[in-house]
Amino acid sequence: MTAPALALEGVSVDRAEVPVIHDVSLDAAPGAVTVILGANGAGKTTLMDGIAGLAKVKSGAIRLDGTPIEKMAPYRRARAGLGYVEQARTTFRTLTVEQNLLVSQSGGGELSTVYKLFPELDKRRNLQAGYLSGGEQQMVVLGRALVSEPKVVLIDEMSLGLAPMVVRRLMTTIGELAGMGIAVVLIEQFANLALEVGTQAHVLRKGGVVFSGPCAELRGDDERLHRLYFGGPPLTTADRDAGPAESERP
Numbered sequence: 001m002t003a004p005a006l007a008l009e010g011v012s013v014d015r016a017e018v019p020v021i022h023d024v025s026l027d028a029a030p031g032a033v034t035v036i037l038g039a040n041g042a043g044k045t046t047l048m049d050g051i052a053g054l055a056k057v058k059s060g061a062i063r064l065d066g067t068p069i070e071k072m073a074p075y076r077r078a079r080a081g082l083g084y085v086e087q088a089r090t091t092f093r094t095l096t097v098e099q100n101l102l103v104s105q106s107g108g109g110e111l112s113t114v115y116k117l118f119p120e121l122d123k124r125r126n127l128q129a130g131y132l133s134g135g136e137q138q139m140v141v142l143g144r145a146l147v148s149e150p151k152v153v154l155i156d157e158m159s160l161g162l163a164p165m166v167v168r169r170l171m172t173t174i175g176e177l178a179g180m181g182i183a184v185v186l187i188e189q190f191a192n193l194a195l196e197v198g199t200q201a202h203v204l205r206k207g208g209v210v211f212s213g214p215c216a217e218l219r220g221d222d223e224r225l226h227r228l229y230f231g232g233p234p235l236t237t238a239d240r241d242a243g244p245a246e247s248e249r250p
């Protein structure tokens with residue numbers, strides 16, 4: 001079995017001194033997409049912030065390629081190979097696409113890798129990022145996380161406000177990132193799209209893990225997802241007849 005690129009063991013994370021994440025253990029394998037799901041407020045972003053060093057890890061261990069990082073400053077975690085695409089992260093609108101990528105470049109990262117993944121950006125290298133479409137701007141945001149050649153990339157709801165077709169396009173690239181050997185950890189509101197590209201899934205409820213297993217086990221099973229998100233009894237027939245929740249419709 002491949003050693004995990006990222007390993008969390010009994011991790012608890014506070015937000016403004018309030019405990020939010022409790023005792024979370026999970027791994028992310030290199031060359032695979034690990035999906036984190038959960039309802040609004042379940043603690044997904046707080047968990048990501050804890051991994052990246054933006055929220056306080058109260059207890060537990062986080063290892064990046066075997067090295068403990070839970071006490072490192074965020075910039076040192078980034079240098080150690082952790083990329084983070086934060087929710088609602090935007091571009092520098094008055095800088096060109098190329099300048100946006102250059103400001104994030106460190107070490108030996110190649111812009112050509114980003115242009116290969118996103119030919120749309122290659123054609124617009126010299127255009128100010130503010131003129132790009134929402135999807136293209138998200139490509140720049142992703143590209144900025146990639147130019148420092150991370151081993152692990154955390155991606156928090158990159159699909160916010162984007163059309164489903166654009167989200168599908170971005171998901172293809174997420175799969176390609178894994179194909180390059182990167183361990184991708186993906187939070188995504190369109191659960192079924194994420195489960196298509198992912199290998200392992202973890203569902204958070206009230207700051208704890210309530211499911212860990214293969215994505216295939218949850219794919220298309222809206223009733224199970226609903227129960228995992230919210231707890232309680234199975235959906236009624238009327239619920240089922242109403243179809244998937246709007247947030248689940250790509």
Ligand SMILES: Nc1ncnc2c1ncn2[C@@H]1O[C@H](COP(=O)(O)OP(=O)(O)OP(=O)(O)O)[C@@H](O)[C@H]1O
Pocket residue numbers: 015016018020038039040041042043044045046047
């Ligand atoms: N800066 C903060 N200060 C205090 N509490 C916070 C802060 N940020 C988040 N929280 C609380 O932590 C809990 C988890 O929020 P978090 O944003 O991690 O959930 P989430 O699963 O990412 O939700 P969403 O899908 O809406 O982004 C919520 O109860 C939220 O109110």
